[in-house]
Amino acid sequence: MKLSAEGITFSYGSRSVLDDVTFQVPEGQVTSIIGPNGSGKTTLIKCINKVLPPKKGSVMVDGQELLKMNRKNMAKILGYVPQITKEAFPLTVFETVLMGRKPHMGWKVSSKDLNTVSQVISQLGLTSLSERYLDELSGGQKQKVLLARALAQEPGIFLLDEPTSDLDIKNQLEVLQLVNKIAKENTSTIVMAIHDLHMAARFSDKVILLKEGEIYATGTPTEVLTEENLAVTYEVKTSIINTNSGIYVLPVEPINGG
Numbered sequence: 001m002k003l004s005a006e007g008i009t010f011s012y013g014s015r016s017v018l019d020d021v022t023f024q025v026p027e028g029q030v031t032s033i034i035g036p037n038g039s040g041k042t043t044l045i046k047c048i049n050k051v052l053p054p055k056k057g058s059v060m061v062d063g064q065e066l067l068k069m070n071r072k073n074m075a076k077i078l079g080y081v082p083q084i085t086k087e088a089f090p091l092t093v094f095e096t097v098l099m100g101r102k103p104h105m106g107w108k109v110s111s112k113d114l115n116t117v118s119q120v121i122s123q124l125g126l127t128s129l130s131e132r133y134l135d136e137l138s139g140g141q142k143q144k145v146l147l148a149r150a151l152a153q154e155p156g157i158f159l160l161d162e163p164t165s166d167l168d169i170k171n172q173l174e175v176l177q178l179v180n181k182i183a184k185e186n187t188s189t190i191v192m193a194i195h196d197l198h199m200a201a202r203f204s205d206k207v208i209l210l211k212e213g214e215i216y217a218t219g220t221p222t223e224v225l226t227e228e229n230l231a232v233t234y235e236v237k238t239s240i241i242n243t244n245s246g247i248y249v250l251p252v253e254p255i256n257g258g
C-alpha cells in the first residue's frame with residue numbers, strides 16, 4: 001500500500017507544530033522520520049493515524065482518504081506502535097497481542113486469530129513471557145509486545161514511533177531486521193520515527209528529516225545524512241563515515257555551544 005500525506009498542518013492550541021508537511025511513502029519500503037527533539041516526529045505520526053486531528057491536510061492510502069475512515073476500517077490498514085508509556089496494562093502479553101486481531105475478529109476468537117498471535121509472539125522471542133502481565137515486563141520487553149500487537153493486526157502500513165528506543169543492541173538489530181523483512185516480503189509499508197541515525201541509515205530506504213515542523217530534507221540516507229544537513233537541523237558538527245556496512249554519523253561537538 002502506498003501512503004501519501006499532503007499539506008499536514010497541526011497546532012497544539014496556538015503553538016504551530018507542523019506546517020504543510022507533504023511526503024509519499026512507497027509500498028514495500030521503510031521510511032524513517034528523523035529530526036531533533038521537538039521537531040514534530042511524534043505529532044506527525046499521530047496526525048497520520050488520526051490520534052490527533054490535523055488542522056489541514058489529507059492522508060491517502062491507495063487512493064482512499066484515511067482520515068475519513070472509521071476506526072475499524074482504518075485498523076485493517078494501519079498498525080500503530082506508540083512510544084511506550086508508564087500507564088498500567090492489566091493484560092497479559094498474549095491478551096495484548098490478541099487485541100491486535102480485533103479489526104479482523106467476528107463474535108469470537110478464531111483458530112486463525114490464536115495461531116497468528118502465537119506465531120508473532122514466537123517470532124519476537126516472547127513465548128516464555130506469554131502469560132506475564134505487561135506491568136511486570138521491562139521497557140524493552142514491553143516495546144516488543146507493542147510491536148507484536150501491530151504485527152498480529154496484519155496491516156499494510158505500520159507506523160512505528162521510536163520502536164527501538166528501549167531495546168538493547170541485539171534486540172534493536174532483530175526488530176529492525178524484522179521490520180525490513182516485513183516490508184520486503186509482505187510488501188508492507190513502514191514509517192518510523194527514530195533517533196538513532198546510524199540505524200536509520202542502515203535500515204531505511206528513505207529518510208525524512210524534520211526541522212521545526214517542516215521537512216528540511218528528504219531522500220535516500222546518503223542524500224539526507226550529510227554534515228551540512230545535520231549541522232543546520234541538529235546544530236551539531238558531525239563526521240559522516242561511509243563504510244561497506246553503512247553510514248556512521250559521529251557527533252563531534254554542538255554548534256554555538258548548544
Ligand SMILES: Nc1ncnc2c1ncn2[C@@H]1O[C@H](COP(=O)(O)OP(=O)(O)OP(=O)(O)O)[C@@H](O)[C@H]1O
Nearest residue numbers: 012015017035036037038039040041042043044193
Ligand atoms: N500535548 C502537547 N501539548 C502542547 N505541546 C506539545 C504537546 N506534545 C508535544 N508538544 C510540542 O510539540 C512539538 C513537537 O513535539 P513532538 O513530540 O511531536 O516532537 P518529536 O520530534 O517527536 O520530539 P522527541 O524527539 O523529543 O520525541 C514540541 O515543541 C513539543 O513541545
